[in-house]
Amino acid sequence: MSRPIGPARKGSTRPPQRPSTQQPPTPDPARQAALDLLRAVREDGAYANLALPKILNDRRIYGRDAGLATELAYGTCRAMGLLDAILAQGSGRPLAELDGAVHDALRLGAYQLLRTRIPAHAAVSATVNLVRTGPKPGAAGFVNAVLRRVSEREEGEWVDLLAPPIATDPIGHYAMQTAHPRWIAEAINDALGAESDELLEALTADDQRPQVHLVARPGRISVADLVIESVGELARYSPYGVYLPDGDPGRLRAVATGLAGVQDEGSQLVALALINAEIEGPDSRWLDLAAGPGGKAAVIGALAAERGAQVDAIEITPHRAELVRQAVAGLPVKVHVADGRSTTLPPETYDRVLLDAPCTGLGALRRRPEARWRRSPASVAELVELQTELLISAAALVRPGGLIGYVTCSPHLAETADIVAARPAGLDLVDARPYLPGVPKLGAGPTVQLWPHRQGTDAMFLAIMRKSVR
Ligand SMILES: C[S@@+](CC[C@H](N)C(=O)[O-])C[C@H]1O[C@@H](n2cnc3c(N)ncnc32)[C@H](O)[C@@H]1O
Known part of the structure; x- marks a missing residue:
């Protein structure tokens, strides 16, 4: 359909002065x-x-x-x-x-x-x-x-009337202009740091309805076949990604049968980066420490099948663990309903650990239309504690020389840079940028922050850490 987006045309039509007295027609x-x-x-x-x-x-x-x-x-x-x-x-x-x-x-x-x-x-x-x-x-x-x-x-006239002046309070002005709560605009501004002149661009991109991204699960369907079936477009950066122009992805046979999934390209890129990061020694035991609903577990499980690795996937919520089971059916992934902070998994065992931490989701607001008005700054503090504890657990489960990928779909510094800065001793940061080949504007490293306005992905954060060998 032609989407009725854009500024309203004023003056072309006049609204009625009072409601009609006729029988109301059936609402459309x-x-x-x-x-x-x-x-x-x-x-x-x-x-x-x-x-x-x-x-x-x-x-x-x-x-x-x-x-x-x-x-x-x-x-x-x-x-x-x-x-x-x-x-x-x-x-x-x-x-x-x-x-x-x-x-x-x-x-x-x-x-x-x-x-x-x-x-x-x-x-x-x-x-x-x-x-x-x-x-x-x-x-x-x-x-x-x-x-x-x-x-x-x-x-725009309403914004000029109601928002704080741009000259004295640009963050407050841009927040109202792009329909964001002020605290979220502030968090995005902080995360942009030296590039905070991009704030309006970042908030504007975050205010758009995003394209649906699909992932062709490695070994299950080729990205070329998924492009043909979905009448989509090859993704710019992920070798498994397809952009869906319009329509309900659930109607695609490849999605309905699990050969492909709906997954933001940024999520694909960070999962692939961890799995492709250089490692010395064995590389056959992988762990997904916060796996529900299983989007990344399905990708890394498919890669594990290709490379002869085994994956353990942990999820605390039983119904989300069930979703993981469905997503990884037929793949070498064992799903455990457990608290990632205190599992009975063997310590110092895993070659690669993905910690896609529970977070505020401030980086995926485009995909969850009402979420920005539901979240509050109070939710950040709670999540930071959980993220810290899960990272301690990941550090205990990864083997010396093994890798942890710490991921959030939030750019909030308290959930990203601050967690990494306070990481457990013995975890060395690895430059993540080479493992996102072809992706532009990755900044100074070693961590990576993706943005809707820069890469067209959700605002995913990735830090790769190597456990030092004693
Ligand atoms: C950001 S989501 C993971 C998304 C997933 N990696 C994907 O790509 O589909 C975080 C998950 O961690 C789970 N979780 C929260 N606390 C946990 C804990 N203590 N141990 C394990 N999982 C936890 C949540 O239920 C949620 O499903």
Whole structure:
């Protein structure tokens, strides 16, 4: 479908002055699905990227309608904080006083007005229709009036009105402009360090709907065959990666049968880097210390099959361990439900240990539309403790001369550079950059931070460490 993205065209159409008194038409299925998704996210804590495909599938919404529902639902979730700031101004009352269903409809309407090419009159009347056929039909007039006020300014004009001035508080300004909570914009700014002049570019890339990346699991399907089946494009950097132009990857036979998987190219690159890093001595026992749901375990398991290695995969949550089992079926991977901090695995045994640590996921916000508004700085401290303990465990399990790949899908310095700086004694940093061949802009090393605005991947972090030989 043609995606209705881009600035709204103002002046071409006028929103209605008051809701029509005719019988409300049946709401269109795409907008209804988007609205129901917003309710599920708000009331049930649903994950948009898991809940929406189910809603669309259950209602048999496909093609153009599915594309519109996805754009509206994910776009509204991503922009929620910005939309709320504008709606609070436009409604002249604290949003906490609003009924939840009315609030959802306002967010959906404001998103269409400010961030799509849908004509203003269509955005307003379609939203008012949803309200008239929903649980609070009496709020239709209020919703109409607020959305009319929202439609009086373009998104940029609202940002100029509501955001801190760029001259005195650029981080605060860019945070609102790109619909990020301030603390996340600050964390990204800190991680960019000397390149913080890239902040707006980084936040803008993080505010886009990302392409789906597929991995052709080594030895199971060739990347060329996956390109043909998916009508996709060869990935720029990962030898196993394919970019999917559009559509539901679950409908591909290769994905449904496990020959291929959905996996960000950055995740592929960091897993491959650890497995391809130079090592002396034996290289047949590998460990994935935090494996669920198994994306990287499937890649390293497939490489283990090619190279005659065995993999142990640890996951603390039983249902995620089950997902790992499904992902690695037929591969030389043994899955254990265990706490990676205190396993019964033999110490100083593994040649390569992947620690893809539980993290805030701030590097994958593009793929989890509502996540930026759910996370809080408090979650960082908790995770840092867990990351530190898991790294201590990894250090105990790797053999002298063996390698640890410490990975996060977060660029937050507390979860990346600080963890590496405080690593257990006896772990020497290895320059990771040569093991991501062809990938540009990898910085000064020895660790690697990927970025959506630089490599088009999630913001994955990788540190490779070698345990010194006593
Ligand atoms: C970032 S995810 C790993 C993603 C995985 N490598 C992939 O590519 O699909 C981290 C995983 O660690 C698990 N986890 C959290 N605490 C753990 C612990 N103490 N021991 C083992 N696994 C843990 C989480 O349940 C989660 O599945």
